Amino acid sequence: xxxxxxxxxxxxxxxxxxxxxxxxxxxxxxxxxxxxxxxxxxxxxxxxxxxxxxxxxxxxxxxxxxxxxxxxxxxxxxxxxxxxxxxxxxxxxxxxx
Amino acid sequence: xxxxxxxxxxxxxxxxxxxxxxxxxxxxxxxxxxxxxxxxxxxxxxxxxxxxxxxxxxxxxxxxxxxxxxxxxxxxxxxxxxxxxxxxxxxxxxxxxxxxxxxxxxxxxxxxxxxxxxxxxxxxxxxxxxxxxxxxxxxxxxxxxxxxxxxxxxxxxxxxxxxxxxxxxxxxxxxxxxxxxxxxxxxxxxxxxxxxxxxxxxxxxxxxxxxxxxxxxxxxxxxxxxxxxxxxxxxxxxxxxxxxxxxxxxxxxxxxxxxxxxxxxxxxxxxxxxxxxxxxxxxxxxxxxxxxxxxxxxxxxxxxxxxxxxxxxxxxxxxxxxxxxxxxxxxxxxxxxxxxxxxxxxxxxxxxxxxxxxxxxxxxxxxxxxxxxxxxxxxxxxxxxxxxxxxxxxxxxxxxxxxxxxxxxxxxxxxxxxxxxxxxxxxxxxxxxxxxxxxxxxxxxxxxxxxxxxxxxxxxxxxxxxxxxxxxxxxxxxxxxxxxxxxxxxxxxxxxxxxxxxxxxxxxxxxxxxxxxxxxxxxxxxxxxxxx
Numbered sequence: 001x002x003x004x005x006x007x008x009x010x011x012x013x014x015x016x017x018x019x020x021x022x023x024x025x026x027x028x029x030x031x032x033x034x035x036x037x038x039x040x041x042x043x044x045x046x047x048x049x050x051x052x053x054x055x056x057x058x059x060x061x062x063x064x065x066x067x068x069x070x071x072x073x074x075x076x077x078x079x080x081x082x083x084x085x086x087x088x089x090x091x092x093x094x095x096x097x
Numbered sequence: 098x099x100x101x102x103x104x105x106x107x108x109x110x111x112x113x114x115x116x117x118x119x120x121x122x123x124x125x126x127x128x129x130x131x132x133x134x135x136x137x138x139x140x141x142x143x144x145x146x147x148x149x150x151x152x153x154x155x156x157x158x159x160x161x162x163x164x165x166x167x168x169x170x171x172x173x174x175x176x177x178x179x180x181x182x183x184x185x186x187x188x189x190x191x192x193x194x195x196x197x198x199x200x201x202x203x204x205x206x207x208x209x210x211x212x213x214x215x216x217x218x219x220x221x222x223x224x225x226x227x228x229x230x231x232x233x234x235x236x237x238x239x240x241x242x243x244x245x246x247x248x249x250x251x252x253x254x255x256x257x258x259x260x261x262x263x264x265x266x267x268x269x270x271x272x273x274x275x276x277x278x279x280x281x282x283x284x285x286x287x288x289x290x291x292x293x294x295x296x297x298x299x300x301x302x303x304x305x306x307x308x309x310x311x312x313x314x315x316x317x318x319x320x321x322x323x324x325x326x327x328x329x330x331x332x333x334x335x336x337x338x339x340x341x342x343x344x345x346x347x348x349x350x351x352x353x354x355x356x357x358x359x360x361x362x363x364x365x366x367x368x369x370x371x372x373x374x375x376x377x378x379x380x381x382x383x384x385x386x387x388x389x390x391x392x393x394x395x396x397x398x399x400x401x402x403x404x405x406x407x408x409x410x411x412x413x414x415x416x417x418x419x420x421x422x423x424x425x426x427x428x429x430x431x432x433x434x435x436x437x438x439x440x441x442x443x444x445x446x447x448x449x450x451x452x453x454x455x456x457x458x459x460x461x462x463x464x465x466x467x468x469x470x471x472x473x474x475x476x477x478x479x480x481x482x483x484x485x486x487x488x489x490x491x492x493x494x495x496x497x498x499x500x501x502x503x504x505x506x507x508x509x510x511x512x513x514x515x516x517x518x519x520x521x522x523x524x525x526x527x528x529x530x531x532x533x534x535x536x537x538x539x540x541x542x543x544x545x546x547x548x549x550x551x552x553x554x555x556x557x558x559x560x561x562x563x564x565x566x567x568x569x570x571x572x573x574x575x576x577x578x579x580x581x582x583x584x585x586x587x588x589x590x591x592x593x594x595x596x597x598x599x600x601x602x603x604x605x606x607x608x609x610x611x612x613x614x615x616x617x618x619x620x621x622x623x624x625x626x627x628x629x
Contacts, residue, residue, distance in 0.1 A: 017504075020503055020504065021500070021503065024482065024485070024486070024503055025482070025485075025486040026485050026486055026489060026500075026503075027486075027489075030488055030489055030490060031489060031490070032490075036490070037284065038284060039242070039283070039284050039490045039493050039494075040282075040283065040284030040285035040286075040493045040494035040618075040621070041284075041489065041490045041492065041493055041494065041496050041621070042494075042496055042497060042621035042622075046497075046621055046622070047496070047497065047500065050497045050500075050501070050621070050622060050625060051497075051500060051501065051504060054471075054501045054504055055504055057468070058468060058471045058501075058504075058505065059504070059505060059506070059509055061464070061468040061469075062468065062469065062471075062472070062505070062509045062512050062513060062516075063509060063512065065461070065464060065465075065469075065512065065516060066512075067515060067516075067519045077515075077519070078515040078516070078518040078519040078522075079515065079518060080511050080514030080515045080517075080518065081514055081515075081517050081518040081521065082359075082360050082514055082517075083346055083347070083360055083390060083547060084517050084518060084520075084521040084545075084546045084547055085345050085346045085347070085521075085546055085547035085548055085576040085577075086346055086347045086390055086394070086547065086576075087521075088521070088525070088576045089347070089393065089394045089395055089576060089577060090393055093525075094394075094395055094575070094576040094577050095395050095577075
């Protein structure tokens with residue numbers, strides 16, 4: 001049976017979120033429990049809700065894409081480019097259109 | 098933590114403020130303010146242009162090129178030009194709230210220096226600089242709690258080049274906090290209004306380069322520079338009847354700009370017309386030893402020449418034959434906007450040398466330019482992690498997207514970079530193989546790829562109770578083909594006059610009415626949904 005984010009409970013996602021923040025050194029408890037108009041910062045509840053939605057939607061969609069349906073041949077395609085337009089120039093393809 | 102309104106006060110108005118800007122007022126604007134490895138930009142020639150009567154009657158009406166022409170002919174002085182803009186700032190800034198800080202004393206000193214010795218193509222030209230550009234000796238906050246009190250020791254390369262060309266900074270443009278959304282206070286309270294609807298702060302002024310757009314549209318500055326990660330130059334330009342050019346990644350340096358997303362951040366102008374955008378970009382462009390992204394790239398073409406319309410037998414023609422791609426969703430959506438787009442296409446098609454062709458998107462366009470847009474978020478988390486660890490409340494209303502970046506793994510970020518490569522080939526070998534210029538229905542796809550975009554006005558449409566709010570459109574091109582975009586824009590603006598229209602001044606009653614209304618406030622979720 002395939003696993004995915006939808007199989008995770010709210011409690012599991014919340015625990016993951018707080019743990020991930022802590023792993024990066026971010027203290028979830030510094031966020032307010034109630035709305036804070038002075039800073040406008042989201043509450044703990046808002047943060048958990050937003051990040052749960054993000055986790056349910058984005059990583060799986062990214063992971064579902066590959067440049068080819070063939071896993072072996074797909075590895076040879078589309079090596080990662082941080083700066084696509086600059087790479088066009090550095091490989092001599094950007095001039096002369 | 099409250100920033101209050103003190104950063105928007107007219108700094109020249111108090112001795113204390115003057116003392117705070119003493120360095121900027123006593124040291125001439127020179128490359129001495131620049132980063133250690135500052136490299137001068139390329140020489141730029143600004144042509145004489147016909148100056149419209151409106152610009153002769155009111156200096157703040159002038160385009161940059163008109164202002165340069167008037168200065169060159171000694172029909173005005175830098176001091177007169179700067180004072181005219183400072184007078185409008187004094188009168189209307191309480192309504193517009195276009196600036197995070199106004200550097201009036203320094204601007205006056207620079208204008209006097211320019212009148213004594215005119216040097217550089219922009220000598221005497223009043224400019225607004227978005228508040229995420231380092232400005233030596235002037236607080237640079239990106240309108241955030243994070244950078245409150247930060248005074249850079251040097252100018253961003255872009256700022257240094259503008260100053261070295263003679264440009265005069267009149268202030269730091271208000272912006273979406275940390276370059277996220279429309280300009281608000283860091284807590285989400287709306288600040289800057291659309292200059293076309295000053296009485297209605299609910300009308301989108303565009304973001305995140307909101308202040309630069311409002312400053313130029315409201316004639317508080319002659320031209321401006323902003324940054325774009327997800328539409329933040331062309332978006333506000335479209336919303337406020339301006340011409341914005343987001344150059345190809347690397348064409349202009351982003352050294353000395355507070356980052357939002359390393360691989361997506363671009364610098365460029367929000368200007369009055371195509372020629373002004375070309376002049377500003379020409380000053381900004383070229384290699385910068387402090388930014389490796391600018392090195393080893395094709396030579397900068399003559400952007401100013403590209404922005405001058407060509408006429409044959411009295412008729413405007415395109416400088417080069419150009420095929421303009423029209424995507425399938427270009428004529429969908431809001432009926433008034435669609436009508437303006439149809440007229441825009443008809444106008445383009447009637448210009449000799451222009452050819453319109455229908456183009457189609459690749460099958461995975463929606464996924465790779467939609468969901469995959471989230472890949473950039475890791476890039477905003479990484480440089481800000483020390484601040485997140487210190488106190489996430491420093492991010493105010495903008496926090497969510499900085500946290501979202503933590504929830505994409507390294508391998509997912511790599512997949513995103515592979516998707517960029519795949520998308521690049523689909524665009525360059527696919528869509529752009531059938532056309533030279535591609536009309537855009539949103540800025541994000543070419544922001545992802547680092548390809549150039551030109552935003553320009555095409556008319557006005559009603560928004561709510563406001564009968565006439567600017568509507569613009571966006572054209573994109575292949576890498577380092579800003580000149581092609583400018584050629585199309587120059588021809589279009591030579592046969593239309595949308596770009597010459599200016600908003601009415603805010604009337605005192607309107608200002609009073611606005612102050613009496615409850616200011617809109619963005620929620621963290623709204624900011625996350627609209628962030629660049």
